[in-house]
Amino acid sequence: MMSPLESTVLFSIGPVPITQAVLTTWGIMVVLVAGAFAMTRNLTVRPSKRQAALELIVATIDTQITETTGAAPAPYRGFIGTLFMFILVANWISLIPGMEPPTAQLETDAALALLVFASVIWFGVRGAGAGGYLRSFTRPNPIMIPLNILQSLTRVFSMFVRLFGNVMSGVFVIAIVASLAGLLVPIPLMALDLLTGLVQAYIFAVLAMVFIAATITDGAPTTQKDS
Amino acid sequence: MTIDFWTLGLQAINVGVLIWLLSRVFWTPIAAAIGARQTATQTALDDAADVQAKADAALADVTQARAGIAAERTAALAEAAREAEAQSKQAAAAAQTQADTLLAAAKATAMAKAEDDRAAANAASATLAVAMARKLLAGLDTQVVQAAFLDRLVAGIAEMTPSDRAALVATPGGIDLVSPDALDAAAQAKVTAAVHKALGGKPDLQFVTDPALIAGGELRTAHFTLHNSWRADLDDIAGALTDAA
Structure with a gap:
């Protein structure tokens, strides 16, 4: 068995190696974008069942964002929603025989964590200004600046390690059980892996929202923050 | 890794x-x-x-x-x-x-009807009374009655004022002397003489017969009548009775 920490390079484009995870990610992107484009072509005021289901997804994401940040969901909907949907589909793609979740590879999870780190900066600067974003590191007092800087790095590190560990371990356990006990025995573990994939996608998205909201809140002036 | x-x-x-x-x-x-x-x-x-x-x-x-x-x-x-x-x-x-x-x-x-009825009743009563009187008077002596009426005629002329008598004498066309029966010549002469004497003149006299007078004699002109008959008396009585009623 190959180590789960190793990536399989299928081919290279110049100096860029194209791994199985990248190829699977492209496939997921094509399916998601094409499916989204196909399903949102004929949106009407009187929704069909399909449109109602899509609107239910959007309304649920909006509700989660509003309850977590207390702000209007529109600026964060695209980032948080796409993050959740991509991670969920990537985690569940292991149900297709022969497919391996991209999130079971360290580079994909690290890329997601890097995007969260960048989005915290982006939304923090856009919401509270550059000064406000820098001011967020002085909470609760300037002595905490080194620790806050360290925390901003370690929390995203913990995010991708958590996601990677859960998904990779699930895939690894199923692979071991399947190699030892045949076809039907891993099914309960695969069902558990579905739940794990959903929970991990939800946790990753919620943590991203919490980090963004905390940065905006901490970056606000003291009087505004108190109010 | x-x-x-x-x-x-x-x-x-x-x-x-x-x-x-x-x-x-x-x-x-x-x-x-x-x-x-x-x-x-x-x-x-x-x-x-x-x-x-x-x-x-x-x-x-x-x-x-x-x-x-x-x-x-x-x-x-x-x-x-x-x-x-x-x-x-x-x-x-x-x-x-x-x-x-x-x-x-x-x-x-x-x-009005009651008044008319009463008037009619009065008139009938008067007519009846006159008729009764006329029947009663019809049995009297005509000569005596006529002589008495001639005296009454002369007395009536005498009661007139002189001017009235003169106007009566000067009446153009003469005076009608009305009697209930036609008078013979002697009677006419007697009456003419008495009248002329009472009038104090000699107007022309025309003798006219009117049985309705019953008895008596009257002088009549176009504008004057000297009543002197039982008919006139009965009419006066009937009028008095009617007025009394």
Whole structure:
């Protein structure tokens, strides 16, 4: 068995190696974008069942964002929603025989964590200004600046390690059980892996929202923050 | 354990592109559809509120109009009742007036009829009395009666004023001397002499017969009559009886 920490390079484009995870990610992107484009072509005021289901997804994401940040969901909907949907589909793609979740590879999870780190900066600067974003590191007092800087790095590190560990371990356990006990025995573990994939996608998205909201809140002036 | 930073960067770009694409083809259109429905719903609610307000206003107008109609109906009924009462009173007054008029006319008619009946009864009584007197007087001696009436005629001429006697004498066409029976020549001469003497002149005398006188003799001209007969006396009596009645 190959180590789960190793990536399989299928081919290279110049100096860029194209791994199985990248190829699977492209496939997921094509399916998601094409499916989204196909399903949102004929949106009407009187929704069909399909449109109602899509609107239910959007309304649920909006509700989660509003309850977590207390702000209007529109600026964060695209980032948080796409993050959740991509991670969920990537985690569940292991149900297709022969497919391996991209999130079971360290580079994909690290890329997601890097995007969260960048989005915290982006939304923090856009919401509270550059000064406000820098001011967020002085909470609760300037002595905490080194620790806050360290925390901003370690929390995203913990995010991708958590996601990677859960998904990779699930895939690894199923692979071991399947190699030892045949076809039907891993099914309960695969069902558990579905739940794990959903929970991990939800946790990753919620943590991203919490980090963004905390940065905006901490970056606000003291009087505004108190109010 | 190694991390392939090419793969890391490529995956970051992939997910970034996916975020960008899904924001445009999924999240934004669906959010816009939700917003459009919310706007349409709010518009429909606003329109419904407007319609409700208009309906409430129309209902208030109808209620007010109904109240006005009821008040107008009550006023019309009261006016009609007043008019009916006035017309009833007017009709009753007219009927009373007409009844009074009819009653007065009936009373007048009855009184007139009673008066006529009484006058007729009086006239009949007088006629009967005259007829009875005439029958009683018819049995008397004509010569004696005529002599007495001639004396009364002479006395009547004597009672006239001289100017009246002179005017009577000067009457053109003469004087009619009316008697109930034709007089013979001797009687005419006697009467002519007595009359001429009483008048103090000799006017022309024409002897005329009128049985209605019963007895007596009268002088008549176109403008004068000296009554001197039982007929005149009975007429005076009948007139007195009628006046007394």
